[in-house]
Amino acid sequence: MGSAALEILGLVLCLVGWVGLILACGLPMWQVTAFLDHNIVTAQTTWKGLWMSCVVQSTGHMQCKVYDSVLALSTEVQAARALTVGAVLLALVALFVTLAGAQCTTCVAPGPGKARVALTGGALYALCGLLALVPLCWFANIVVREFYDPTVPRSQKYELGAALYIGWAASALLMCGGGLVCCGAWVCAGRPDLSFPVKYSAPRRPTASGDYDKKNYV
Numbered sequence: 001m002g003s004a005a006l007e008i009l010g011l012v013l014c015l016v017g018w019v020g021l022i023l024a025c026g027l028p029m030w031q032v033t034a035f036l037d038h039n040i041v042t043a044q045t046t047w048k049g050l051w052m053s054c055v056v057q058s059t060g061h062m063q064c065k066v067y068d069s070v071l072a073l074s075t076e077v078q079a080a081r082a083l084t085v086g087a088v089l090l091a092l093v094a095l096f097v098t099l100a101g102a103q104c105t106t107c108v109a110p111g112p113g114k115a116r117v118a119l120t121g122g123a124l125y126a127l128c129g130l131l132a133l134v135p136l137c138w139f140a141n142i143v144v145r146e147f148y149d150p151t152v153p154r155s156q157k158y159e160l161g162a163a164l165y166i167g168w169a170a171s172a173l174l175m176c177g178g179g180l181v182c183c184g185a186w187v188c189a190g191r192p193d194l195s196f197p198v199k200y201s202a203p204r205r206p207t208a209s210g211d212y213d214k215k216n217y218v
Helices: 002-026 075-101 112-147 162-190
Strands: 031-033 044-048 052-057 062-066 158-160
Touching: 002 075, 002 112, 002 162, 075 112, 075 162, 112 158, 112 162
Parallel strands: none
Antiparallel strands: 031 044, 031 158, 044 052, 052 062
């Protein structure tokens, strides 16, 4: 029962991390305008993401524009798109694999093979977290490097956006959740007595007198 609890907790963390990764991928807040002057009252704020850029006016009006050409984008944006979308799709595959090998499901017959399937799903989730960290850290490194570069004009300097922090938190949840799923599957493979107790009861059959048989079928 303890190993099953680890798998369920790990799966919940992975699902939350997956949703956070999708949110980070879609938000246009990977880069935010940096206010470097003493007077921070500006007419507009610029946000930049993987798919669009937005301009927020001081009046609260926001206008977003989707990038027209993929080939015209910078190398880091194209790579971040590919890696982030790949991590999201891989997490979807990991979800099906983990559900198939989870102790609370009957998709795979109980035994060492079922534990190996769950272990594979947990490893895929951990891989998703590592894969998502690559574009996040790469993008953050570029933003910080350009921020401290004296040759870059102040009007073109940006700060880390909220989407990066959401992505980092999602990656941490994916890796922690994948680790818990792997631990639960490993414990189940080594200690079958700690696995989820699954019992099947056969339907009771009516007797000749019309009453149901009192025998217990387990």
